[in-house]
Amino acid sequence: MTPANRLSLSRNSQLRSYRLAGTQRCLAAVLGGMLLSAGPQVAYGLCLGELERSKDTRQRIDQEWPLRSSGDEATQYIQKLGVRLARYSTGGDTIPWRFFVVRNLSPNAFSIGAGTVYVTEGAITFARNESELAAIIAHELGHELAGHFCSQATYSGSPGLFDIFSAAPPSPQLQEVGAGSVRQTIDPAKEEQADQIAISILQAAGYSPLALLQVARRLPSGGETHLLDPRRIQSLERILDGYRDVPALPDSEDFKEVRRELMR
Template sequence: MAVFAICHSQLAGAACNSEIRNATKASERIAAEWPLRLPHDAKTQYVRKIVDYLAPVIKLNMESGHFNWPSEGKWEFLLIRDLSANAYSIGNGKVYITDGTYNFVETEAELAAIIAHEMAHQLMGHFCRNDKNSAARGIGSFFQVLNKAREIEADSLAVEILLHTHFPPQAMLAVVERMPVLKQAVVQKKLRIEALEKQLKDVKMIPFTSSPEFLRIKQSLSAGHAFE
């Protein structure tokens, strides 16, 4: 849904040195400032399960050699105990998702779309050079980078990824349509929706039912069990 970064953007290949260095520094600051769920927490593990499903799909069905994979091919998804809905990448395969994202999504497919979108930021190399065309707003000691072109790129790749899965790719559009945005991002949201509608115009909707595991986790957070 967003990119949190101190630097960002390169074309493709492998994680660059500055990306790795900055991602390491940022992850240390996040760990110090924000309440993270443990890696073996059930809610974190469920997100990890989706990542472990999507990563091989990308390698097997897409021209993955052109992508900017994390160093050593490792993805690290962690959950933050925060009931606001947010998800963001910081580079080198490190992605953070808030508990509130479970409340925000209506289906398991929408959660998969958010995860695919954040993976897409990494795969498209959005973390190695400063971009003069990006807007940013401060959150804690970090900045949320708002870059129209890169968000549209990540949306598009997320749809392509979902097309190779059992998740309906229309879930990406549903996420963007419902997500709350700041006043300065309203135009960006409109352009993202238009781009997704064009991409999905001829894509048939496939039947989909969320898994019992996903529904249990969503219900537990909706019931106010965020600190379990």
């Protein structure tokens, strides 16, 4: 069996696993609507309470963090790219995707549930090509599609945000990092699951799955950006072992223009 076939089989297995998760999310939404008809209705196949929790977190982010406007060229580009990637996922059409660009030069990306994803200007300029930027966004889609925001515990105390650029500590305990009143919860198992889904999305969308590993290996060290757990890189290397890279989609003109403008 060739490496490409092995990855294809792995991808199919992964798609089946989170297709089931997506079905369970939709079922929970239907049952929730039947049992809680007097309260807010859950739509888009999201988990019960996920939309409300995400809205609360988004309000705090809007108040504390500098965001580019929805009509901004960079924001429109990230929205377009994110929605395109979501089309290549199972269950992606049941989520109301919204993408925002944060005016911050540190390479960062995170999601807060209910299809809401944030990407910093630094993440866009950090990506050497569109495949690497797609890998960063696909990782965040993975968290959303895997139902990582279904648990109330994810939002208790500190809202659960997942960051491809942050690392889990050597111990198995969760780590919280962040700025202002919004903090990120880093769970090694969930990070690996998001990576697996991201690889499936990248391959289906025509981007190089190796881009995710390339991004991980280039992460900055020190400062406010936490070091990536070596286990994450080892996990990616294991999943992609022997995979022969194929020609990826060429960089779009939109990517080139947005990145060029942000680097001025």
